[in-house]
Structures are given as structure tokens and as C-alpha cells.
Amino acid sequence: MQPHILVIDDEPQIQRALRTILTARQFKVSVASRGNEGLTMAAAQPPDVIILDLSLPDMDGFAVCEQLRQWTQAPIIVLSVRDSERDKVHALDKGADDYLTKPFGIEELLARVRVALKHSAQAMGTPHTIINAGPIMIDLPGHIVTREGVEIKLTATEFKLLAYLAANADRVLTHQAILTHVWGSADADHTEYLRVYVGQLRKKLEDNPDQSKYLLTEPGVGYRFLTND
Amino acid sequence: MQWMTHPFVRTFFRFVYTILVVAAFTLVLWIFRDYLSNQVIALLFMLPVLVSTRLWGLAPGILSALLSFLTFNYFFTIPYFTLMVHQTQDFLSLIVFLIISVVVSQLLGQDQESIAAATAREREATRLYELSIALAGLMNDQDILQILAEKICETFYAEKVAVDLHDGLEAVTFGCLPKKIPLDKNRKPDQVFPLSTVRGQLGSVNLWRAGGRFSKSEERLLNTFTSQGALAIERARLIKTENRATVLEESDELKTSLLNSVSHELRSPLATIKASISSLRSGMVDWDSEARQELMTGIEEETDHLNQLVGNLLDMSRIETGALNPQRKWNSLSEIVGGVLKRMHQDVQKHRIVVDIPAEIPPVPVDYIQMQQVFTNLISNSVKYAPPETEIFITARLQNDQMLLVQVSNEGPHVTEGDLGRIFDKFYRVTAAEKITGTGLGLSVCKGIIEAHGGKIWAENAPGRFIFNFTLPVTWEGMYPQIPEEA
Numbered sequence: 059m060q061p062h063i064l065v066i067d068d069e070p071q072i073q074r075a076l077r078t079i080l081t082a083r084q085f086k087v088s089v090a091s092r093g094n095e096g097l098t099m100a101a102a103q104p105p106d107v108i109i110l111d112l113s114l115p116d117m118d119g120f121a122v123c124e125q126l127r128q129w130t131q132a133p134i135i136v137l138s139v140r141d142s143e144r145d146k147v148h149a150l151d152k153g154a155d156d157y158l159t160k161p162f163g164i165e166e167l168l169a170r171v172r173v174a175l176k177h178s179a180q181a182m183g184t185p186h187t188i189i190n191a192g193p194i195m196i197d198l199p200g201h202i203v204t205r206e207g208v209e210i211k212l213t214a215t216e217f218k219l220l221a222y223l224a225a226n227a228d229r230v231l232t233h234q235a236i237l238t239h240v241w242g243s244a245d246a247d248h249t250e251y252l253r254v255y256v257g258q259l260r261k262k263l264e265d266n267p268d269q270s271k272y273l274l275t276e277p278g279v280g281y282r283f284l285t286n287d
Numbered sequence: 288m289q290w291m292t293h294p295f296v297r298t299f300f301r302f303v304y305t306i307l308v309v310a311a312f313t314l315v316l317w318i319f320r321d322y323l324s325n326q327v328i329a330l331l332f333m334l335p336v337l338v339s340t341r342l343w344g345l346a347p348g349i350l351s352a353l354l355s356f357l358t359f360n361y362f363f364t365i366p367y368f369t370l371m372v373h374q375t376q377d378f379l380s381l382i383v384f385l386i387i388s389v390v391v392s393q394l395l396g397q398d399q400e401s402i403a404a405a406t407a408r409e410r411e412a413t414r415l416y417e418l419s420i421a422l423a424g425l426m427n428d429q430d431i432l433q434i435l436a437e438k439i440c441e442t443f444y445a446e447k448v449a450v451d452l453h454d455g456l457e458a459v460t461f462g463c464l465p466k467k468i469p470l471d472k473n474r475k476p477d478q479v480f481p482l483s484t485v486r487g488q489l490g491s492v493n494l495w496r497a498g499g500r501f502s503k504s505e506e507r508l509l510n511t512f513t514s515q516g517a518l519a520i521e522r523a524r525l526i527k528t529e530n531r532a533t534v535l536e537e538s539d540e541l542k543t544s545l546l547n548s549v550s551h552e553l554r555s556p557l558a559t560i561k562a563s564i565s566s567l568r569s570g571m572v573d574w575d576s577e578a579r580q581e582l583m584t585g586i587e588e589e590t591d592h593l594n595q596l597v598g599n600l601l602d603m604s605r606i607e608t609g610a611l612n613p614q615r616k617w618n619s620l621s622e623i624v625g626g627v628l629k630r631m632h633q634d635v636q637k638h639r640i641v642v643d644i645p646a647e648i649p650p651v652p653v654d655y656i657q658m659q660q661v662f663t664n665l666i667s668n669s670v671k672y673a674p675p676e677t678e679i680f681i682t683a684r685l686q687n688d689q690m691l692l693v694q695v696s697n698e699g700p701h702v703t704e705g706d707l708g709r710i711f712d713k714f715y716r717v718t719a720a721e722k723i724t725g726t727g728l729g730l731s732v733c734k735g736i737i738e739a740h741g742g743k744i745w746a747e748n749a750p751g752r753f754i755f756n757f758t759l760p761v762t763w764e765g766m767y768p769q770i771p772e773e774a
Contacts, residue, residue, distance in 0.1 A: 141656065143614055248771075249617045249618070250769060251771055253650040254619075254650065261646075269629060275622050275625070277626060278655040
């Protein structure tokens with residue numbers, strides 16, 4: 059069965075482009091131009107992924123996000139011209155799963171859609187305990203990390219951080235969420251901890267720590283562990 | 288000793304002093320009576336009359352005249368120790384005493400009155416001067432009202448002053464003295480003065496004072512005070528309007544030069560996109576050809592350029608309106624640079640990028656997105672001017688324990704000394720607009736962002752290289768980043 063994508067965006071050009079591209083990629087696409095219309099359509103025919111614009115003519119995109127989250131766990135990818143970190147973090151806090159700024163590359167959007175679909179499928183079944191990303195293998199219950207088969211020594215905090223990112227592989231995690239999980243809510247504002255520990259992890263895991271392939275920075279928002287599968 | 292200053296008490300004391308002076312004088316004359324003739328004594332008795340009139344005014348003067356006459360009569364004329372008057376001469380002396388006291392008191396009174404008036408005027412002038420000094424330079428309605436209320440309190444011994452403006456602002460109420468008894472809220476003000484200029488009434492000043500009525504001179508002074516206040520408010524508003532006009536004018540100029548510069552910049556990528564798309568649609572290139580791939584790459588690159596341009600325009604307008612507030616967070620510089628290079632990989636493929644950011648560089652308190660823009664602009668500038676196949680260096684070093692020095696350098700041509708400072712100005716471009724694309728916005732945006740972060744940016748020529756330098760503070764509100772110890 060074709061995965062169903064609901065696009066909530068009022069710009070006709072974006073609607074047309076997304077409808078054409080996504081249909082060509084074998085998705086079933088429905089389009090709503092207004093927030094209320096989108097909410098009704100989501101209820102009538104539950105989508106597998108929702109692509110949501112933040113600036114809608116009738117209501118705020120954050121509000122749409124919040125209302126959707128009251129009854130559906132369908133992944134929401136926010137697609138917006140707003141690029142301030144405040145908007146991004148706000149959208150993620152309101153329950154969005156991912157955030158992409160316009161203009162965007164279509165491959166990027168498709169990758170995010172695939173991740174979203176994988177996660178919603180995973181949420182149904184049992185979570186992965188072994189995560190592979192290129193040469194990196196993370197055994198979550200065994201507390202083992204290897205690179206090209208060679209075990210890598212990580213400190214307790216480093217492992218806790220990597221495990222949290224890997225368990226939520228391919229999804230953007232906000233600074234606050236990571237800090238709260240690894241160091242506790244009292245340290246939720248200390249992004250400097252993250253900068254340092256992510257730097258250490260990159261040195262141990264990546265070929266070129268300056269241009270990391272797996273531990274990705276989401277500018278101003280947080281981090282994402284990319285598995286590329 | 289409040290009662291000492293009560294008017295009745297003061298008057299009473301004046302009479303007492305008069306009596307004492309006459310008594311003392313009489314005593315002295317009595318002691319020397321054998322050496323003095325009656326005529327001289329009578330003459331000398333004019334002295335207490337003069338003194339009393341001079342010091343205490345007409346009524347004590349007349350009293351002293353009467354007393355002097357009586358004591359002279361009682362002690363110094365025959366028969367002694369009686370008040371009998373035998374000679375009309377003695378009456379004459381009484382009349383002379385009285386005339387002296389009246390004339391002197393009148394003369395002195397006029398004198399004193401004019402002195403008092405002069406002192407009062409001087410006091411008024413001082414108060415007014417103080418008021419105008421205090422009001423000078425105030426730009427805020429609320430501040431002006433506050434000062435006006437304070438000064439009115441001081442000058443007029445009011446209990447409470449409330450100044451309000453008709454257009455919206457909350458009234459400034461000023462309780463003047465540390466009153467033990469709180470003022471009754473419902474009490475009507477004792478006096479209301481308009482706060483008005485030639486353009487009409489701006490508001491009013493309400494005064495509460497125990498003494499009640501205001502004297503003519505007080506009223507006059509208060510009117511001057513209120514008109515000073517009203518003028519200050521009007522001046523502040525005029526200056527505000529003028530500033531707004533200047534800002535508008537400047538932003539108008541900015542818009543004009545922006546449009547000139549930007550229309551060229553916007554059109555050239557659009558031209559590329561349009562041309563590529565139309566040739567792709569025309570079917571003149573095969574679906575699989577290399578030409579097609581090339582056209583597509585061009586389209587993608589040009590859209591990225593447009594996006595970067597829009598980013599710079601937005602930042603420029605934020606800088607212009609002072610709305611560029613860095614959202615500081617502890618960020619890793621190498622992460623920012625890495626992110627930028629990843630995004631720009633198509634632009635930088637003709638150059639070799641060397642990044643040298645040592646691991647010991649601590650996280651810096653910066654706005655990630657804005658710093659991204661700084662690096663993007665500096666790198667794209669380097670890419671534009673430096674010849675292909677040359678190196679672009681990005682280095683960071685701790686300058687001291689407060690500042691970090693970042694350098695983006697390339698092997699491009701030098702810039703003349705005169706232009707070095709100006710390349711960060713808006714729309715300033717070293718080369719003619721046709722040769723190399725650019726809006727002249729990128730570097731000025733960098734300057735705006737770096738300065739908003741509390742750093743400095745400058746350019747310099749070095750042997751074989753051209754260097755952009757900028758500094759960033761490594762502390763945030765005086766604090767260094769905290770790194771938890773591994774448990």
C-alpha cells in the first residue's frame with residue numbers, strides 16, 4: 059500500500075511541486091491549504107506523514123501541530139521559511155518530529171520522510187537494540203561501540219549521549235531534550251556541555267571530525283545521528 | 288522650635304526687643320546723666336527710635352518713640368520721676384521722635400520691601416534656572432513630568448503634586464514630604480494649573496498644599512514652571528519626530544541603493560535559472576546528456592545564491608533597525624565552520640580549504656545562525672576574489688583570556704590601504720560591479736553581526752595573502768563555559 063502524505067501549505071507553487079514530486083515517488087498525496095482543512099482531512103483519512111507549513115492563512119502552524127498531537131502520533135515534518143532557532147525549537151516542542159527550512163532540497167525532504175515513516179513503523183514494533191551507521195555499530199544493551207569491528211572506548215557520559223542519539227537515529231533532537239536526558243533537567247541550558255562531548259564523540263567516531271557524516275549539527279536547534287539506511 | 292517662626296510670636300518678640308532697647312538706653316543715659324545736658328539727652332534718645340524702626344519696622348518704631356518720650360520725661364526732665372510736662376519744648380521732642388520713627392520706618396520699609404522683592408525674584412530666577420537645567424536634555428515625557436513634579440514640590444512646599452498629560456501617559460504623582468499622615472485619596476487638589484504651549488493644552492498640574500491659596504508671585508512662578516515643563520515636553524516630542532524623520536530618510540536612501548544593487552544581483556541568477564529551465568523544457572538537450580546535468584547544477588547553485596542573498600538582505604535590515612539580537616548559546620566554532628563548508632561545498636570546490644581550529648578552543652557564546660552567515664560571507668568573498676586552485680585558510684586562536692581571534696585568509700589580490708576600512712561599508716565594492724558579482728552587502732552584514740557580538744572585524748594585507756580578522760569574546764556575561772567533570 060502506498061504511504062499517505064498530507065501536505066498542509068497554502069502556497070500553490072509548493073503544493074504543486076510537492077504533489078508532483080511525491081506522487082512520482084509513489085506516495086499518495088493529499089493537500090490542504092488551511093489549518094482547519096488540514097485537521098479535518100487528517101481526521102477523515104489518517105496520513106502516515108504530515109508536512110506542515112507554519113504560516114497558514116487561518117491559524118498558526120504551531121497550533122495545528124499542537125492540535126494534531128492531541129490525538130495522532132503521525133510524524134509531522136515542519137516546512138517553513140522561518141529559520142530562527144526559536145521557531146524551530148518551538149515547533150519541535152509542540153510535537154513536530156522534524157524541521158526543514160524553505161528553500162529545501164527535495165532529496166533532503168524525501169530522506170526526512172523516509173525516516174519519519176521508519177520511525178512510525180518502529181513505534182509499532184520492537185525498537186532496535188543494535189544500530190548501524192556506516193562503519194559504526196552501536197550495541198545499546200551491551201554498551202559496546204565498534205568502528206570497523208574495533209571496539210571504541212567511550213566514557214560513561216559519552217556513551218549515554220551517543221546511545222540517546224542512536225536510539226532516536228535520524229531524528230532531530232533539541233539541545234534541551236539531549237541535555238535533560240544525559241545530564242538532567244537542571245543542566246538543560248548548558249549547551250557548552252554538548253559542544254564539548256559531541257566534539258569528543260566525533261573525534262572517536264568520525265573519519266574527519268570537522269566534517270562529520272554521522273553526528274550532524276542541526277544549526278541552532280540540536281543534533282541528529284544519521285544512519286544513512 | 289516651630290512656634291518661634293509663627294508670625295504672631297515674631298511680632299510679639301519685636302515689641303519685647305524694642306522695650307529692652309529703650310530700657311537699656313535709658314539706663315546708660317541715666318548713668319551718664321551728670322555729664323550730659325538735657326538737650327543732648329533728648330537728641331540721643333533719637334537713637335533707640337532709629338534702631339527700633341530700622342530693625343523691627345514701623346509699629347515697634349512708634350512704640351519706641353512713645354517709650355523714649357516717656358522715659359525722657361520721667362527720668363530726665365524736672366520734676367524728676369513724674370510724667371508731668373511743663374514745657375511745650377518737651378512735647379516738641381515727642382513729636383520729633385514720632386516723626387522720625389514714621390519717616391525712617393517708611394524709608395526703611397520701602398527699602399526693605401524692594402530688597403525683599405529683589406530677593407524673591409532672585410530666588411525665583413534660581414529656581415527657574417534649576418528647573419530648566421534639570422529639564423535640559425530629557426527626552427522622555429515621563430522623566431520630564433517627574434522632574435517637574437519634584438521641582439514644584441521643592442519650590443512651593445506642596446504636599447502632593449500630580450502631573451498628567453491628556454494623551455494617554457499615566458499621571459506622575461509625587462508625594463513631596465515624608466508625610467506621617469497619608470493624604471486623603473478623595474481630596475480635591477487645592478490648585479490646578481494648565482500645562483500648555485502655543486499649540487494648546489498638553490495636560491495639567493494638580494497641587495495639594497496645606498497652606499491653601501497661592502500668592503500672586505507664587506502663581507506667577509508656577510505658571511512659568513508649568514510653561515517650562517510644557518515646552519520641555521514639546522521639545523522632546525519634536526526631537527523624537529525629527530529623529531524618526533531622519534531614520535526614515537536614511538532608510539529611504541538605503542532602499543534606493545539597495546534596489547539598484549540588488550536588482551542586478553537578483554536578476555543574474557534568475558537569468559541563469561530561466562535560461563536553463565527553458566532549454567531543458569524545449570527538448571533540445573537529451574534527458575541523459577552531460578549538458579543537462581550541467582544546467583541542473585547551475586540552477587541549483589543559483590537558487591542557493593539567491594537564498595544567501597535574501598539572508599543577507601534580511602540581516603542588513605535587521606542591523607539597520609537595530610533588531611539584530613544575537614541569540615547567544617555556547618557553540619563550537621569548528622562545528623559552525625564545518626556546517627558552512629558542507630553547505631557551500633559546491634562554491635568552494637575550485638579552492639582548497641584549510642581549517643585550523645585547535646581542539647583546545649573552548650565553546651564560544653555566539654548565535655549559530657548569524658555566525659554561519661559571517662563565515663558564509665567571508666568564504667564566498669574569498670572564493671570570488673582569490674584565483675582558483677589557491678588555498679583559503681580558516682584559523683582560530685585564543686588572543687588572550689577574553690578574546691578569540693578568527694582569521695579567514697586567501698591568496699587573492701591586495702586591497703589598497705584606503706579601501707581596507709571601507710570594504711565593510713554598505714554597498715562599497717572595490718571592483719567595478721560588472722566584473723564580479725556581489726551586492727556589497729556581505730561584508731557589512733559581517734561587521735554588523737560581529738559588532739553585535741561584542742567583537743571587531745578588520746581586513747589586512749599580508750605577504751601573498753589577504754586576511755579578514757575578527758574577534759569574539761570567549762566569556763558570556765563574564766562567565767566561561769562550564770564543562771562537567773567525567774564521573
